[in-house]
Amino acid sequence: MNAKHYAILIIAVVVLFAAPLILFPAAEFSGADSSAEQAISDQGYKPWFTPIWTPPSSEIETLLFSVQAAIGAIIIGYFVGYERGKRVQKGTKSKTQVIAKIE
């Protein structure tokens, strides 16, 4: 696979997740986890234990979800950049060696 293939695959992912927003503009897009929670509560079940700590607002919850994504993304970006940089440097080194030999 080359850069073009990567681009096509990434566009496919974006389309895949943008499509529901366009196809179902009236949908609520609430979480499936909370739908299940609701379905169970509808049967009359009361949870016997509540979270030790709950984010005080949905803004704070979003913040913490973003932190989670950012931690992951930093590591992936660092890894990919480091490996690519190493390969590029190796390439230029061997090139200069070839040039040195020719000279």
Place this chain on the structure above:
Amino acid sequence: MHIMEGFLPNPWWEIWFAIAMPFVAYGVYRLSKVTKKIPEALPLLALMGAFIFVLSSLKLPSVTGSTSHPTGTGLAAVVVGPGITSVLSIIVLVFQALLLAHGGITTLGANVFSMGIVGPIAAYAIWVASKKIGLPKSVGIFLAAALGDLFTYVTTSVQLALVFPTSAGFFDAFLKFGTIFAITQIPLAIGEGILAVILFDFLAKYKGQLLATLKVLKLPGAPSAQEEIKS
């Protein structure tokens, strides 16, 4: 796939802990063995954990008009094995249970079982099977990641249906929870499969040697056993 805090009554939450923890212990054992024997695999382990972190934080819209999140565990299962993947999953699940009130400490055993054990084992088995029947690597990774993701949600549906059967019984409840989870999950699983293909392709190109050491890949340069016999 997160069963919310307190939503599994006694004795179910204990049962899932009892089933999940030996596997996680095996994962810790594998983790210490791999990092001791192959220290250069450490960045790769971090990368697999990072992939799970990112994917499980994204709540993505689906065709059912609700949102859910991928798991990211299928790729890790193929690259570092299901055992280590269960350890990576429990880290993410504890993070989400304590800081996001997403999932829970009492339901941790059940959630580790679906996301960190069944999903990864399914993904690993699919990868091995697809290699055996000679599918291209990208197709194998796609199927492993996508179906591993789906299996996680099917497991959650089973777990909830066991505890909360409807008046029509277990199977009816399984269909109910399955509709909530599994159908929402289908496009997400496809997306996860595609992302896993991209990252795996990068790894095969840049870390082929390491993947060969971990027995994920055979290096194209190295002759396979069959070729050796032929020549």
